[in-house]
Each structure stands twice: as structure tokens, then as C-alpha cells.
Amino acid sequence: MTTESAPASEDLLRRLAPQVLGALVRRYGHFDAAEDAVQEALLAAARQWPGEGRPDNPRGWLIRVASRRLTDQLRSEDARRRREETAAALTPRDAFVEPPPGESRTPAEDDTLALLFLCCHAELSAEARIALTLRAVGGLTTAEIARAFLVPEATMGQRISRAKRRIKASGAPFGIPHDGRDQDQDPGRGADQDPHRAADRARRLADVLQVLYLIFNEGYTATSGRDLRRADLAAEAIRLTRAVHVRLPADGEVAGLLALMLLTDARRDARTAPDGSLVPLAEQDRTRWDRAAITEGVALVSDALTHAPLGPYQLRAAIAAVHDEAASDEDTDWAEILALYEVLMRLVPGPVERLGHAVAVAMVHGPRPALALLAALDEDDRLAGHHRLEAVRAHLLEMAGDRAAARAAYAKAAGLTLSVPERRYLQFRAARIAD
CATH class of the missing domain: 1.25.40 (Serine Threonine Protein Phosphatase 5, Tetratricopeptide repeat)
Incomplete structure (x- = not known):
């Protein structure tokens, strides 16, 4: 057991919540009930850990407590047997044995990543997919999501509730779509040779990337509150995007989004003064920028632009790279940025792109x-x-x-x-x- 402060426990619980929810959804297949069980487990941890100490395996502790809560709830319902059979069909019972201490899951085994794709199921509208993912995976409140979409909080709450019901009714499988290099059960047939499956994967991936971008943006510049940024959200968005990139290394837009996040987040330490006030890009001390992140981001976007079909995230990353590679604000190549924006607007003529242009x-x-x-x-x-x-x-x-x-x-x-x-x-x- 580990003793820690209450704020530290709260931060850890927030990071673990999507992982625990993913574990329960994969095993039991009941989105709404699983979310309720996770909330009960988080409350139990918030009460017990400050006094009794944090367990050595906090994720495993939360999964066990939430599983007990959910199991009790399912057993109290008439359809318990049928639900258990459905859950058993989704995944083997031992799928959530915790890794030994000191070991971590690979990105392909990351429950949070699988939860991300579940939230982007075809049964949901694009708006519902994004909203549900921000709530379940990003940990944003309904009010924060509503502000991001410029809609009333009540409207967003209804949208999220409907999305949960649709996920439950659809019986959607919990997992990550194969890329074109993976094989179906028929060893002679690639996953993307089926045009319907390929189109579904492309659409779900596009929604996943949009969600990750929104989560990162909320973390990099919070829509409300006293702090300019929410470091936990930005870090989680980068972590999940890395996981998707490992899974789909040849996808240019995945690489472009990861590059964009790294190139933007590289400036985080220079964005605020010691008193917490905002420092605009033109006035930032560029010696405080993270050069390693910039180097990685430039390499990612340069490779994607060379080998992959052109996409909006690659262009946004290229614009960020021009800013980051300039020695000073006066050295910024605005003509190149303007040319990149003009190409971007041909692909995505949205209001944000037009504002940057x-x-x-x-x-x-x-x-x-x-x-x-x-x-x-x-x-x-x-x-x-x-x-x-x-x-x-x-x-x-x-x-x-x-x-x-x-x-x-x-x-x-x-x-x-x-x-x-x-x-x-x-x-x-x-x-x-x-x-």
C-alpha cells in the first residue's frame, strides 16, 4: 500500500477511470451499468485510499470493486443469465488478469483504446460518437463538451444519454478494427479487401482522430477555469494517439495528428508567465520549447507528407512545424504558412481553418x-x-x-x-x- 495526498489520488483516479470502464465494458458489455459501477468504485477509492493507503495495483483494485458492483446489479435482474452469456461471448473471462507488477499492456491491448473505438460505432451519429467518447474516454464533463460544440448543456446531456442507449441496444463488439495488413479468419483475405469493412474502419478512425484532437485542444487551452491548460487531458490525448499510431503506422493522418499534438504541446512551458498569465506565441521564449518533441513531430509529418495521401492533420502539423522551426517570431515564414492554409481550406473549408487563413x-x-x-x-x-x-x-x-x-x-x-x-x-x- 502507498500513502499519498488526496489531490494525487484524485488525479490518479481520473486517469484510471477510462481504463477501468473499458475493462468492464469489454467483459460485461453493458455501457450504462458499467459506467455506474465504475463511479461507485471511484467513490469507494476516494473514501478509502487517503486513510488506508493506495493499493499496489490501483487499476486492478478498481476493476475488482467495480466488477463486484456490476455483478451484484446484473444478478438482481431477471435477464442475468442471458447477459452473462452475452458477456462471455464478447471475451474470455481471463482477458482482464492484471499484468505482473512492473509490466504494462501493449497499445493493442489498451482497454481505453478499445473503448475509444466502441464509442465511435456506426450506430451513432457523428456528433454522438464524439460526445460519448469525450465523456467516457476523455473524462470531460457534460458542460465542457457542450461548450466545445457550442450547444446547451441539457442538449449535450440528452445526446450522451441517447448514445449510451444506442451502444447498449446495438450489441456492438468491443475491440479495435484491423488495419489493411491484418488478416480475417480466411487467411487469403485482407481485412480491407471487404469495401464495407474498409469504409467502416476509415469512418471510425476519422471520428477517433477528431475526438482525440478535441480532447487535446481542451487540454492545451481549457475552455473554462483558472488554468490555461489541463495537462492531464493533453497528455492522455497524446498517449492515445501514439497507441493508434503504433496500431496503424502507415496511416498518414494518424501520424499527422500525432505530429500536430507534439509540435503544439512542445510550446507548453513558454505559454504562461510565472504568475500564470498567458504569453502569446509571438512573445514566447523559444528556448523553453521542447526541442525533442519538435524533432519528433517534424520527422513524423515529413514522412507522412512524403509517403501518405495528403490530409488535414498533416497540413495542420506542417503549419505548426513552420512556427516551431523559426528561430524567432520575425523569422516565421508566413508566406509558406499562407500557402499551406490555402491547401488546407480546399480540403476542410471550416470556420476555424478560415480564421487561421x-x-x-x-x-x-x-x-x-x-x-x-x-x-x-x-x-x-x-x-x-x-x-x-x-x-x-x-x-x-x-x-x-x-x-x-x-x-x-x-x-x-x-x-x-x-x-x-x-x-x-x-x-x-x-x-x-x-x-
Whole structure:
């Protein structure tokens, strides 16, 4: 047993929760009931561990306690026998024997990764797949997910509940889809020779990557709260993306997403001042950037761009690489960034991509043509009224010398964000112009 502080226990429990949920879902196949059992096990751990000490194998302890809770619940129902037979058909009983101390699971055996793919099942809509995964695997609250999707919290809660019911009704298998190198039971037939199976794998993988990207973004820049970032979420997104990359090493978009995360996260230590305030990219001390992460990210995206079909994550990673490889902000090759954004917008003409493109246009051609691009974004309901649109508008107005309009836009952006560090930074910019 290990003695530790309550905050440390809470952090560990949060990291273990998706793994424990994955273990129960694989074994018993009841998403809703398994989640309830995991919550009970987490509460038991929160009560017992601070006083009695943390067990040597906390994941195994949680799985055993949650399994007992779930088993008791299933036994109390009339359909117990049928459910146990279904659970037994999903996986052998010994599938969750804990590895010996000091050993860890391989990525292909990672229950969290299998849970990730289960949440992206074809029975669910794209919105439901992403929301359920953020809740079950990413550990985000319903309110945080609602803010990420710009919908009311009640709407998101209903969406997640419906997704759980659909997963339960579908009888979806728990596992990771094969890639094209794996073989079906027929040794002469590759998994991706079946066009329907290949299309399903491609769609589920695309949703998984989008979810991982959202989890990383929430970790890198939290949508609300006093801290600029949530390091646990960013680290978990990188860990899971690495696991997917190990499973599918030839997929260019998986490599591109991993590269994008590494190249972005490499700047984390320079993003805040000692008092926790936000430091914008142009003002960061680049000697504090993680050069090893940058080297790995550049190598990943360079290889993907050479050998794989071009995709949005590769292009986003290439843009991040241009920033990270510049010795200073003045040395940034904005013309190359603009060219990359123009290719990206042909693939993904979304509002976030158009916003980034406008910034690149301003850096190459000046703020006035970029402000005209932002005016068009005001008509896009997905971004209109979002603080990032107003923050970029304020920056461009400041570049154009329109101090009064820039001050008003900074103030408006500050009022729209729920992130304390971002709000303070935007208020500071507004006040600086007023002086």
C-alpha cells in the first residue's frame, strides 16, 4: 500500500477511470451499468485510499470493486443469465488478469483504446460518437463538451444519454478494427479487401482522430477555469494517439495528428508567465520549447507528407512545424504558412481553418484584406459570437491602427471567453490600447 495526498489520488483516479470502464465494458458489455459501477468504485477509492493507503495495483483494485458492483446489479435482474452469456461471448473471462507488477499492456491491448473505438460505432451519429467518447474516454464533463460544440448543456446531456442507449441496444463488439495488413479468419483475405469493412474502419478512425484532437485542444487551452491548460487531458490525448499510431503506422493522418499534438504541446512551458498569465506565441521564449518533441513531430509529418495521401492533420502539423522551426517570431515564414492554409481550406473549408487563413493573410498582405475575410465569418453560425473570432478581429484592427475599434473588440472577446487566463490577457490588451 502507498500513502499519498488526496489531490494525487484524485488525479490518479481520473486517469484510471477510462481504463477501468473499458475493462468492464469489454467483459460485461453493458455501457450504462458499467459506467455506474465504475463511479461507485471511484467513490469507494476516494473514501478509502487517503486513510488506508493506495493499493499496489490501483487499476486492478478498481476493476475488482467495480466488477463486484456490476455483478451484484446484473444478478438482481431477471435477464442475468442471458447477459452473462452475452458477456462471455464478447471475451474470455481471463482477458482482464492484471499484468505482473512492473509490466504494462501493449497499445493493442489498451482497454481505453478499445473503448475509444466502441464509442465511435456506426450506430451513432457523428456528433454522438464524439460526445460519448469525450465523456467516457476523455473524462470531460457534460458542460465542457457542450461548450466545445457550442450547444446547451441539457442538449449535450440528452445526446450522451441517447448514445449510451444506442451502444447498449446495438450489441456492438468491443475491440479495435484491423488495419489493411491484418488478416480475417480466411487467411487469403485482407481485412480491407471487404469495401464495407474498409469504409467502416476509415469512418471510425476519422471520428477517433477528431475526438482525440478535441480532447487535446481542451487540454492545451481549457475552455473554462483558472488554468490555461489541463495537462492531464493533453497528455492522455497524446498517449492515445501514439497507441493508434503504433496500431496503424502507415496511416498518414494518424501520424499527422500525432505530429500536430507534439509540435503544439512542445510550446507548453513558454505559454504562461510565472504568475500564470498567458504569453502569446509571438512573445514566447523559444528556448523553453521542447526541442525533442519538435524533432519528433517534424520527422513524423515529413514522412507522412512524403509517403501518405495528403490530409488535414498533416497540413495542420506542417503549419505548426513552420512556427516551431523559426528561430524567432520575425523569422516565421508566413508566406509558406499562407500557402499551406490555402491547401488546407480546399480540403476542410471550416470556420476555424478560415480564421487561421485570415491571420496568415494579414501577416503576408496586411490587415485590411484579412478583416474583409473576418466579415464573411460573421455570417457563419458555427463561429459568429465566439471569442476567438473577436480576438483575431481585435488584433487585426490593432495592426491596422484602428485603436478604438480594436479596444472594443478586445473587450468583447474578453466578455465571451470562460477561460480566466484568456480573459485577463484580452482585458490587458484592451487596457493597453486605452493608455
